[in-house]
Amino acid sequence: MPTSILVEKKKLAKPPLDIHYLGDRVLRQPAKRIASVDEEIRRTIVAMLQTMYSADGIGLAAPQVGIHKQLLVIDCELDKPEALPLILINPAIKKYGKALCKDQEGCLSIPGVYLDVERPETIEVAYRDESGRPRTLKADGLLARVIQHEMDHLNGVLFVDRVENELALTEELKSKGFSLQHVQHLNPGA
Secondary structure, eight states: OOOSOOOOOOOOSSOSSOOOOTTOGGGGSOOBOOSOOOHHHHHHHHHHHHHHHHTTOSEEEGGGGTOOBSEEEEOSOTTOTTSOOEEEEEEEEEEEOSOEEEEEEOOTTSTTOOEEEEEESEEEEEEEOTTSOEEEEEEEHHHHHHHHHHHHHHTTOOGGGGOOOHHHHHHHHHHTTOOGGGOOOOOTTO
């Protein structure tokens, strides 16, 4: 269910929030559930959307901007001004599809790094919307991947932690000035 929060999809000279980068410990802290959806949360949503659009992102998790709350903003249709973003508060994946898909991912917290990550192709996620109403969404393809990627942030996990190709990971990180020491490898299927 798209949001009723309207934010123009444009780059701001000074986005309202600062994105944290790989190596910053703030990215490894787990996010807390949101007890009530109020005006403060809605202001945070607007600031997150403005920051995401300013960085040409299609997804942003609150921990990436130093806010330890279970809140995601997603918009896979940046080129369509009329397409509304998706807001997920306290998201929980209820079902994973059996089929896995490997595709390239990037992250606003690791700019310029793009690597293959394997994830379930379809998911069903329960969440609250920007009004606090409970919702359920079945997603596949890019949207399913973005939701899973952003939900990882809520648990202090970055996509590079899931990359299986160690050589590509090392080369990509080094070429963009990031250190492999900040990667926390996960067990396959974790």
